[in-house]
Amino acid sequence: MSCLDEIKTMTLKLLKKIFSNSLNEYYSKEEINTLFHILIEFYLGINKINYIQDPLYIISKKNISLIESKIKMIQKKIPIQYIIGEVEHKNIKFKVNKYVLIPRPETIELCDWIIFNQKNKCKILDIGTGSGLIALILKKYITGSIVHAWDKSPLILKIAKENALKNNIEINFKIVDILKNVKVNDKFDIIVSNPPYVDKSEMQFIDESIVKYEPHSAIFVEGNDNLIFYKKIIQYSKDALNSNGTLYLECHIDRINFVKNILKINNFKNIKIKEDLFGRKRMIKACI
Ligand SMILES: C[S@@+](CC[C@H](N)C(=O)[O-])C[C@H]1O[C@@H](n2cnc3c(N)ncnc32)[C@H](O)[C@@H]1O
CATH class of the missing domain: 3.40.50.150 (Vaccinia Virus protein VP39)
Structure with a gap:
């Protein structure tokens, strides 16, 4: 995800792809899918239905960085419940x-x-x-x-x-x-x-x-x-x-x-x- 520094915005769909690629050596496909949806709902207010309806929704650089920081925590195996805190x-x-x-x-x-x-x-x-x-x-x-x-x-x-x-x-x-x-x-x-x-x-x-x-x-x-x-x-x-x-x-x-x-x-x-x-x-x- 370090290449994300140069990226200004991206679509939700691309964010999910990068998210999956960053975690596939640590978690199963299903787990990654669950983690992605928990994070984008909690931090970006985008639920699964929103995702399905608008996968080309544009994510700001600020939010990309936010999700990137959470990916690093997930890679360290910090439980998702502690990451989001509730x-x-x-x-x-x-x-x-x-x-x-x-x-x-x-x-x-x-x-x-x-x-x-x-x-x-x-x-x-x-x-x-x-x-x-x-x-x-x-x-x-x-x-x-x-x-x-x-x-x-x-x-x-x-x-x-x-x-x-x-x-x-x-x-x-x-x-x-x-x-x-x-x-x-x-x-x-x-x-x-x-x-x-x-x-x-x-x-x-x-x-x-x-x-x-x-x-x-x-x-x-x-x-x-x-x-x-x-x-x-x-x-x-x-x-x-x-x-x-x-x-x-x-x-x-x-x-x-x-x-x-x-x-x-x-x-x-x-x-x-x-x-x-x-x-x-x-x-x-x-x-x-
Ligand atoms: C397995 S956790 C259960 C927490 C919560 N009840 C739950 O089910 O999610 C055990 C709890 O017992 C507490 N505990 C450990 N030693 C204790 C002690 N000597 N006296 C009272 N509580 C203790 C821990 O701090 C912890 O919160």
Whole structure:
């Protein structure tokens, strides 16, 4: 794309061709197509229909340079969500940056499962809220719910608070390190968490862009007990759930049966495992 310095303007169609050529050694044709349309919609306000209707639309030099700078970021494998700085799920816009995990489809499925099961107003706690994904979705879609959301760092909660404010969703945020001995001052009907669950020894199997750009404290477990978050959350939930309260956890596919056993040992009842859209056992719920 360095030749673009000499170019004053070009058509949308040519921009797409240059975009594809710059990225074809890094991504598949479909991925490049998706990335192109996300970028031109976000930065230039040109959606797919506009593109189809007017491929000869002229792009200014300023906008060519803008897209060129984004291509360089994509070549470095920076996730598109961090490049544009936001994602949208269930009609909620989430700001995302290097401090918070990029929302994953299976976590939205976990939210949908809770929303499906919970028809009455209730009090909810989201442990390890990150961008605020789970907390904001549940507050928006479970009418009358009161939602608390915890994370361990102020930098992370700052993003979650911005997201709540921007979407006009009321959440009670608090800095809490769940691995410390947290006192039970409040009771909840639902506790939910998508905690860190990847062992540091598994880093070699994780996609390069995740390891390089997403926050390790959201993904990897320190120390040699990769179930530590589950043990702490289950222990805490035993005391912090109201009677008939429900704990929902997102899990690593290889560890969900271990989590099930920890729940059983702690006398949780009605334990149910749910598969995600790809048929992977990724979610578990249990009642106290
Ligand atoms: C896998 S991310 C989930 C983020 C968000 N809930 C989601 O599903 O997209 C795990 C979150 O747990 C938080 N976390 C890590 N260690 C923690 C701790 N000791 N206490 C509380 N939260 C912690 C991380 O900062 C991160 O936001």
